[in-house]
Amino acid sequence: MARALVFLVVIFSCLFLIRRTEQIQTSQTQQLLQLRKQLQYPKQLDAWNNTDDLCYAPSSPVVHVGCEGDLVTMLKIVGDKLAKPGEFEGYSIPDQTLSESFSVDSFVTTLTRLTTLKVVILVSLGIWGPLPDKIHRLNALEVLDLSSNFLYGSIPPKLSAMTRLQTLTLDGNFFNDTVPDWFDSFSNLTVLSLRGNRLHGPLPATIGRVTTLTELALSGNNISGAIPDLSGLTSLDLLDLRDNKLDSELPAMPKGLVTALLSKNSLTGEIPEQFGELSRLQHLDLSCNLLEGTPPAELFSLPNISYLNLASNMFTGSISSSITCSSQLGYVDISTNRLTGGLPSCLNSNSNKRAVKFNGNCLSIDPQHQRKDKYCQKSQIKGKDAKTRDIGLMVAVIGGITLVVLVLLLVFLVVCRRNCRRAIAEQRLLPKPVQENSATGFSSELLANARYISQAMKLGMQVLPTYRVFSLEELKEATKNFEHSAYVGEGSIGKLYKGRLENGTFVAIRCLALFKQYSIRNLKLRLDLLSKLRHPHLVCLLGHCVDGVTDDSSVNRIFLIYDYVPNGNLRTHLSECSLERALKWSDRMAILIGIAKAVHFLHTGIIPGCFNNRLKTDNILLDEHLIAKVSDYGLSIISEEIYKQEASVEGQKSMHNESLALEMLNVDDDVYSFGLILLEALVGPALSKKGIAYFLKELAMSFSKNEEQKHILDPIILGTSSQESLSIVISLTNKCLSPESSTRPSMEDVLWNLQYAAQVQATADGDQRSDVASQA
Known part of the structure; x- marks a missing residue:
């Protein structure tokens, strides 16, 4: 009897646990489906229709539901709703956001019911509105990435209660308040990325107390004032403060820093000697500032330095001929300064070891691309005169102030003696100073997007x-x-x-x-x-x-x-003559966007970036779904010598002498190489017959002339593309193939323009289907 009773208890317990598990699964699935509804059924979540338990739903690079046991711990959804320049300048809703019926408050309320979430990655989904404080209810969260949405207002202060948070990424939104001063409340935060927002005001000193940080990225905002002391951030690898309004002198940097990006500010003074002690530093960009003095010789010989950009500053004097350069140093830019004298042997531009840019100075070499000596001498004299004037002015001001103070003190003593009580009474009636609160608002400038992959996005690549x-x-x-x-x-x-x-x-x-x-x-x-x-x-x-x-x-x-990858390369598919199997414009756009995403990742997904990837249409493979896969990438990491061999082979495969001259001059530029892929996608196999120079000239002439385009573009795309989408890509191709590398767009700009062209084409295709349906 006792055994039977025990058996019944065990059976009922198992049934209860099974029932309880089913309830948990049902509840969490309902919440996930509610989130899909609130996101207005993005196409990326169509696969959720085919399963009752979303823990077992198919995963992809853009959608992933991760579970531990029966509990949802990771939600990743990456959409395609990107902001474009000029949008969202006020509180009106741009086309790429979710519709007016979307409520960010309701959405976050639903999200916080999934209390076991550790990773939330919701990127480019068109989410708009101020981020609600209640997001902090996800108290188990370790990774939060809400990049490339339309969130505005302040970053909610209650985020500081999420003590387990390790990665906070809010890049590419429209947050327009000051930089929060409570980040030091986080005890586990390693990645803080707020790139490409509208944040303004000073950078708070408390940021220097977040000692767990490995990445700090605040580029592309309106942050002004001084860079605080960051030397206490002993774990910091990446510092990205580019494209702001910082105007202080350079402070001491953390000794373990690997990448420092401080370009496009108004930083002044000389480079501190402490920079010459940053033994782990690989990538330093101080270009487009107001820095003075002579660059420290130690910068060039740092043991791990590979990229050094000091262009467009006010550096003067001459670089010592006895300096040595690190064996890792592959790129140096000291152009557009006021440097004089010669270049040390290790910066000789004829060296095969590194690329060196030095135009726009007053150097004694390459006079064709240097300024006159008088320019740099005059600048130095002006600088000295300005300093002398400043000192004189300072002395005069101090003297004047001292004199005024003495006179006022004398007057004050006389008045006090005559009428002390009256003076005291009046002094008691003086009003207390009142602090004014500055109003916040949107700026008119749309700022740069993130260029470094976050830890959260790396989690999505584990498939x-x-x-x-x-x-x-x-x-x-x-x-x-x-x-x-x-x-x-x-x-x-x-x-x-x-x-x-x-x-x-x-x-x-x-x-x-x-x-x-x-x-x-x-x-x-x-x-x-x-x-x-x-x-x-x-x-x-x-x-x-x-x-x-x-x-x-x-x-x-x-x-x-x-x-x-068994389905051949892009060149073969572009050469296809059969109308049934030829790549239509929408197919080509999807392939080009895939290639651009891969190259953008190679440039920014690791530190240091991987450049010179020898992009060609026969190195772009297509799988059975026509998904582009870039091959032969990153081999420069193993051996530079490989490329010398390949360059000699390329020299034997000339299409035309003029085309070869253009291509060989730009053989190591991925943007230029991608431009050649764009060109081949536009004109098809005819490129190998007539050459690059011919089509560049013809494209430029036909940019706004539809009739001329018919004679040079691949006939397959003329019948499957809209004129607006085609014009965007033609313009982009011309920019990528510009003879001057400084005028070419970045891969980030290339990717954005291609995605925009694809959206324009999708809209045109939708309109065409609507017209056909209405006629039927």
Whole structure:
């Protein structure tokens, strides 16, 4: 009897737990579906229709629901509603936001009912309105990313109660109050990114007390005044204060800083000597400020410095000919200053080791691109005269003030003696000073978007396969000992083989010969950096194999193992003549946007960025869904020598001498290379017959003439594109292929323009379908 009773108790307990679990699942699913409704059913969430338990819903790079047991702990939704310049200058609702029926208060209320959430990533969804204080009810939250929406007003102070928060990213919104001074309330915050908002006022000193920070990014705002003391931020890797109105001298920087971006401000004074002690510093940008003096020699020899931009300041004097440059230094820009004398040998522009820009000074070399000596001498004299005048003026002012004070003191004593009581009585009636509150409001300037990937966005990329080290025996087995049937071709760099791993996965294996000798440790460090380049529009690098390693000696050959993409490259698809299989304009736009996203990630997704990726249409692979995958990226990380070999091969593949001259001058510029891809997408296979220069000239002439466009553009796109969308891309192509690199757009600008052109095309297609439906 007792056993039967125990058995019944166990059965009822199990039933209760099962029932309780079902209730939790049902409740959380209902909340998620309510969020989808409030977001007005974005197409990214269509997959939620096919499952009852959203913990098991299909994941993708733009949608992911993560669960621990039966509890929702991660919600990631990335939409396509982007703001464009000129929008949202007041409180009127722009086209890219959710409709007027959307309530951010109701949305956040629903969101906070998912109390177990640890990661919330809601990007580019058109969410608008002031962010409600009640967001702090998500007290388990560790990552909050609300980038690229239309949130305005103040950043809610109650966020400071979210003590577990590690990453706070609010980039690309319209917050227009002052920078909060309560960030030091966070005890675990590592990433604070508020780029591209309308924040104004000074940078509070309390920011220097958030000692857990590794990334501080406030670029593209209206922040003014002084940079506070940040030397206590011992964990800080990235400091991004670009494009603000900061006007102080440079303070001491944290000794562990890796990247410092301070360009486009009004910073004054000389570069502190302490900057020469930043041993971990890799990327320093102080361009477009008002800095003076002579750049410290120690900056050029910092052990890890790879990028140094001091352009467009007021530096004077000459750089010592005896300075040494770090072996890592690949880019130096000292142009548009007032420097004199010669360049030290390690900054010689003819060196193959680094790119050096020095135009617009008064240097003794390359007189064609230098200013006259009198300009720099006059500037120095003016500077000295100004300092002398300032000192004289200061002495005069101090003397005058002292004299006035003495006179007033004398008068005061006389008056006090005559009528002391009256003076005291009047003094008691003096009003107390009243502090005025400045009104807040929107500025008219739309500011830059984020350029560095946040930790929150990295979490969304974990669906890609894990990187690992392969053995040579595995590769031999996969390719049947690299037999001829597995050989695919040379590719752009190294021999390429197709293989099949033991688990049935097809892979592409690139055999890479290293002309530059690296130690095993050096090579593995470079491969570790290459392994971090994971993105949905990059061909996935699965791992590597180092051939013939027995000790820490140099290596001559490595293998890189990639995911195999079977559907051919973009050049092949653009050459397709069949109307049924040819790429329509909308298809080409989607492919181009995918490529731009990948390149933007390569430039900004890691620190330092990965440039010189040799973009070509035959290096852009397409999967079975026509999703673009960029291949042969990042190989400059392993060996610069590879590109010397490739450049000589390119020289033998000239389309036209004029075109070759244009292309070879810009071979290392990803924006220019992307411009060539845009051009080929516009004109199709005819590009290889007539050359780049011909089409550039024709495109410029036909920009506003539809009849002339018919003679040069691929006929496939003329019948499937709107004129407005086409004009945006033609204009963008001309800008990308500008002979002057300084006038070319950034990849961020390229991506925005392509997405805008795609939106214009989608609107035109929708209007056309509506017209057809109404006629029917």
